[in-house]
Amino acid sequence: MDGTRDIEALIEMMARLPGLGPRSARRAVLQMIRKRGQLLAPLAEQMSKVAATARECLRCGNVCTSDLCEICLSDKRATGEICVVQDVGDLWAMERGGAFAGRYHVLGGTLSALDDIGPEDLRIPQLVTRVREEGVSEVILALNATVDGQTTAHYIADQLEGQVRLTSLAQGVPIGGELDYLDDGTISAALRARKSI
Amino acid sequence: MDGTRDIEALIEMMARLPGLGPRSARRAVLQMIRKRGQLLAPLAEQMSKVAATARECLRCGNVCTSDLCEICLSDKRATGEICVVQDVGDLWAMERGGAFAGRYHVLGGTLSALDDIGPEDLRIPQLVTRVREEGVSEVILALNATVDGQTTAHYIADQLEGQVRLTSLAQGVPIGGELDYLDDGTISAALRARKSI
Structure with a gap:
């Protein structure tokens, strides 16, 4: 009895993540249970590792595991x-x-x-x-x-x-972008910021 | 340095779940780190709890935590x-x-x-x-x-x-379904299985 409630609690928690809803959380949890050896147990371990160490860089706000992040330290x-x-x-x-x-x-x-x-x-x-x-x-x-x-x-x-x-940052046409699919604002901005070739 | 690699490993693992790709896994992990007290640590704990107990019902194959699932035991x-x-x-x-x-x-x-x-x-x-x-x-x-x-x-x-x-299971028009949006096969099946009112 308690076990099923545990699984339901896990689904509820997963459903709170951005990009996942109740349905996809259910699918993800089922998949994790099916592959609990390769997926669920290592994921749980990795999560608690990150939960224990991750914090914000005091200087720039980046995610890191010490007072200052790699970029600030470099x-x-x-x-x-x-x-x-x-x-x-x-x-x-x-x-x-x-x-x-x-x-x-x-x-x-x-x-x-x-x-x-x-x-x-x-x-x-x-x-x-x-x-x-x-x-x-x-x-x-x-x-x-x-x-x-x-x-x-x-x-x-x-x-x-x-x-x-x-x-x-410059505004304009994205690399690989097609004019036909761009919004009017982007096209106007790209035209205003045009460069001589 | 190692910490960032831990976070990257977590993102890679999350990206393997159904319904999540690299981009949504990154978003989910960032959100978890931002709310690590309410989200990441409890989720890790719940996962290892489920990983330790969840298995398949020996009789029907449902997910459960003992030899037989609740439905088989009832x-x-x-x-x-x-x-x-x-x-x-x-x-x-x-x-x-x-x-x-x-x-x-x-x-x-x-x-x-x-x-x-x-x-x-x-x-x-x-x-x-x-x-x-x-x-x-x-x-x-x-x-x-x-x-x-x-x-x-x-x-x-x-x-x-x-x-x-x-x-x-019976095949036919889903409850709330509109004929205009149904495929031909479903409409044919519903017609063949028509009932007198």
Whole structure:
């Protein structure tokens, strides 16, 4: 009796993960039970390992297992450039691209009057302190091209005005993108930012 | 350094679950790390609990924590009816419906010449034994309406012919279904099985 309740509790917990609902959580749990030797037991172990060690970098907000993350600790990344991103997921996306050699600052969200999220909830004061103390030459605002993302970018730009060079990611046609499938806003932005060949 | 590798290993494991890919696994792991107190640690604990106790019912193949599952142990379900399903997920779906009061037999798949899955891989011999030993009056073949499912149903029907009453789920228009969105096969089947009002 208790066992089935355990399985149901596990399904409920899995269903709370982003991207999974009750139905896919059930499927995932069944699959895990079917392969409990190769899948469920190692996954449980790995999770408790990560739960015990994972935390946030005190400086940039990246996920790590010590006070400072690998990127903050690396001498090679001390280029004086800070890339401001919304979430750790965005930091990982930037790192996959592999084009940025500086350090990051993870805000942990965007400003939102509706959800009552102000600058203090977003590590923005910490960013201002870092710019002052770390000899930063450029802050790249790599925030999402959404209304909330752009509001946040404007607020940060106001805070840092005159202290440092401020840039944002270029907007335009994505690599491999077809004009026919692009929205009007992107096409207009790409046209305004056109370059001579 | 090792910590990040732990997180990456966790993402890789999560990505192997059905319904999750690399991208959604990353999102799920990030969310878990963000809420590690409420989400990651309890989930790890629940998983190792289930991993330690979950196994298959020796009689019907349902998921349970003792030799026999709750349904097989319950006296109320000894109605002499066995419902044959492909997977434990199908058993759960039948139970959610709540219309069946008998016991189940989980095949664990369907016959497939391509994947080299024969009757011995599917608990079909066990079903034949159960029909002989448990005083079964009716076997309901609740297999999926796919080619593999129907092939398996035909094979089982051959095996049990003359020993027991054999039935299958009715085919027709789903409750709430609109004719315009149904495939031709379903409409034909519903027409052939039409009932007088």
